[in-house]
Amino acid sequence: MWYAAVAAGSFRRYATYQIATVAGVFTNTVFGFIVASTYIALWHERPHLGGYDQAQALTFVWTAQALLATAALMGSGGLDELQERIRSGDIAVDLYRPADLQLWWLSADLGRAALQLLGRGVAPMAVGALAFPLALPGDPLTWACFLLSVLLGVLVSFALRYLVALASFWLLDGTGLSLISGLACMFFSGMLLPLRVFPGGLGEVAALLPWAAVLQTPADVLVGVLSGGALVRGLVFQAAWAVALLALGRLVQSAATRKVVVHGG
Template sequence: MFGGGVGNAVRAEAVLFATLVAMGFRRWSTYRLAALAGAFSNTVFGLVRANVTIAVVGVAGGTVAGYDAVGVATYVWVGQALLGSVYIFQWTDLAMRIRTGDIAVDLGRPVDPQFAYLAGDLGRAAFDLIPRGAPPLIIGALVTGVALPASPLPYLLGVVSLVLAVVISFAGRWLVNLAGFWLMDLRGPMATYLVAVSVLNGLIVPVHWFPDWLKTLAACTPFPSMLQAPIDVVTGRVQGLDALSVMAVQVGWAGALLGLGQVVYRRGARRLVVQGG
């Protein structure tokens, strides 16, 4: 009976999580014009990045760290296609609720706030993948050409890697927002975080292009797991055991950041109660 009770509880949690994901998808699907605007900006930025990185490869003699012109163009366009879903940019929803005191409502709900916010973010990511991701990839294929795997396995593994990347990205943004329990102004921490994640996740250039010292520094952070990792898996740059190793690192970062987020959230909530919030 005990085992059955645990199983029922797990199933109930899974159903609740899936429901919250679906609600997040429906919520973000109402912002269709914003999705189209995002697709346009992703495409324009992709054109700039693709031309710059192709030029770098040409100046370097045709290859850089295993990337030729088509390979680096593929890297850029797949990255632009995934960028909307991963969402590394500024997010202040939680910080604003802490600042206004609305977080007290979340504390009184029977659902763990991190659990609910994560589910909603996964729903957002699922919606953004097509309207914001497909147009840049199609334009890239027409303008510069892309070289994608012919077998289905990289795409199947890529879906898992992308989900993990979204979880890691959310967990990082969640932690930055939690600083609102202690700080009134988060512009400094958020700006620092955005600079760090933009440089070290492979958005500007592939992490494989970094000098050894910077590559080592990046490997000590979760940032490459947000963008470089899913791109490597989807494009087939890493395959077999190497792909599983990359995804294992993502699992580790996801678990560590979510766990840290729980600890920090509970400490902040206790502080809020002590202050009479």
């Protein structure tokens, strides 16, 4: 129950920023309309680009907007606080707590993601469904698989962001690495353009990278591209990256906390 309390506390913490949530919904919705208009023009010229029809492509757009904050596709998702605690040396206090550092921050991130999914995910998707012909599933099982895929995507996203945050143990300032990581996530997750549209070998390589598990796979589950055996393989792909990156995070954490040096003294 310790980590459940951390997750609940994180949920309540982000729920207090109601104006920021409303502003985020507005921003996601506006960008959704802009990108959707671009996709309509693009799919008008190439009706089956990437194996999607226009309705599936538009669903991809609004799924990306719904998961933008949930999976922290364009930011640290609160882990910049961990970076600052490492830089200032306050991390020493965290290490004295009777709780695992990684599980503590993972629990907090899951609470944050749950709030963002409800607060900044549902509304833009609903607006998109009202304004455009989306290919949303009518099968509750598909929705359940989509939510499971979103959870796995959040785990992968956290594992990547946690590794970036841990790099602050060796860097004086992790801002640059965070920016590089954010750009990589935007490009290789499918946020800018579905990975299925990428040409040749680039698309094949991008589909195997961990960022594909954050957005591309959940979106493909929702639009029905992944079903049956392909759906199982997609979920296993996400779970494998989540386990591998979380395990790597534990190794890096172990190496980093053997000797803690406060920057500047």
